């Protein structure tokens with residue numbers, strides 16, 4: 001019994017590492033994932049909010065699908081033990097308190113997933129007003145997570 | 154025996170209440186984020202306009218709006234500390250508070266213009282600096298807000314203190330522009346201290362300068378002088394404001 005606990009920890013740790021790689025790699029991948037989501041969010045903003053005359057259903061739907069794909073990719077695997085310290089593309093901005101606030105963060109991450117999936121759904125319909133509202137909800141979920149677990153510069 | 158005199162002119166009062174309302178609105182929209190961040194930006198630009206206007210009005214407004222009549226000079230402060238200061242506009246302590254508040258709002262607007270939210274919003278001057286610096290200013294923007302908040306709280310405490318301890322209502326003059334002062338005091342003052350010359354020409358002139366500055370900062374300059382490093386600008390923002398019309402296989 002006593003020997004099994006460290007073994008279990010070791011096994012989980014190896015499994016996580018196998019899925020997500022060492023600390024710096026996890027940080028690098030998650031920075032990339034969010035940057036890629038941001039690029040797509042900005043395309044939607046450009047065509048739906050800022051310059052509606054340039055709206056193109058396919059571009060926006062493709063962008064929304066990309067965001068949903070990021071959200072559904074299991075980003076949680078990139079938040080392993082120790083990833084609050086380290087350099088990916090640059091110094092990570094994950095707050096050390098993240099590990100105490102995990103439950104709250106998971107809740108927000110789920111909101112983000114639902115919002116992103118819904119955005120992909122409405123983007124496919126081409127209803128610009130719905131897209132606009134849903135785009136706002138996705139943005140809010142980005143922000144609430146940044147407020148909770150991301151260090152302010 | 155008290156007499157009623159005119160103290161704050163209409164543009165000054167409008168400035169004050171519009172500033173108060175828009176700063177509160179800017180705070181709320183920033184905290185909610187999402188679609189409202191665009192409104193946060195618009196409110197910020199509007200506040201920039203209010204500030205520019207106030208700065209001009211501090212030189213060409215009516216008597217008590219002018220910085221020269223209330224600037225907390227050394228002699229005014231010493232007189233005030235000795236209890237010898239006399240006047241009807243801002244006393245030296247009030248003047249320090251005014252300057253602190255205006256400066257804090259200016260810092261807020263100044264950093265905001267270069268800020269970004271890493272989601273889908275950039276201040277209008279974002280393209281003039283690199284992303285790292287913008288991130289730094291964004292961080293500052295979030296922290297310096299608490300300094301502004303502190304000054305606002307002191308401002309409100311002072312108003313309550315005057316109302317209940319010194320039995321002076323400061324809010325009413327800021328609404329009506331009129332203030333009651335002892336006749337003896339009023340009689341010692343020059344006429345321009347007790348009446349308001351509204352000055353439509355000065356007002357319109359201020360508005361013209363203000364709108365020019367606001368137009369320039371919020372996009373006019375970028376239009377007239379496109380950013381030198383087109384490639385960099387294109388990478389940073391133009392690609393996102395003019396997204397490709399349709400996805401291709403690459």
Ligand code: HEM
Nearest residue numbers: 031034035037038041092093094109112142145150271272
């Ligand atoms: C579509 C919504 C989102 C957008 C557009 C977005 C955007 C970004 C961007 C651009 C970065 C900077 C990446 C870099 O430093 O290169 C970032 C970092 C980060 N985001 Fe988000 N994000 C979104 C949703 C979320 C959600 C839902 C969470 C919480 C689960 C989150 C947590 C973080 C964290 C912790 C970082 C710092 C990563 C690190 O430096 O290691 N983001 N985000």
Ligand code: HEM
Nearest residue numbers: 179183184194197198261262265266268269270276295298
């Ligand atoms: C007096 C005027 C302003 C006030 C009182 C103000 C206040 C604030 C506050 C309190 C925040 C932080 C929200 C948070 O921590 O969750 C914020 C964020 C922000 N503000 Fe302002 N702001 C002002 C002007 C501006 C201007 C002029 C711009 C640009 C046009 C701007 C752009 C931004 C951006 C991009 C953020 C998001 C930062 C982030 O997500 O980390 N602000 N503002």
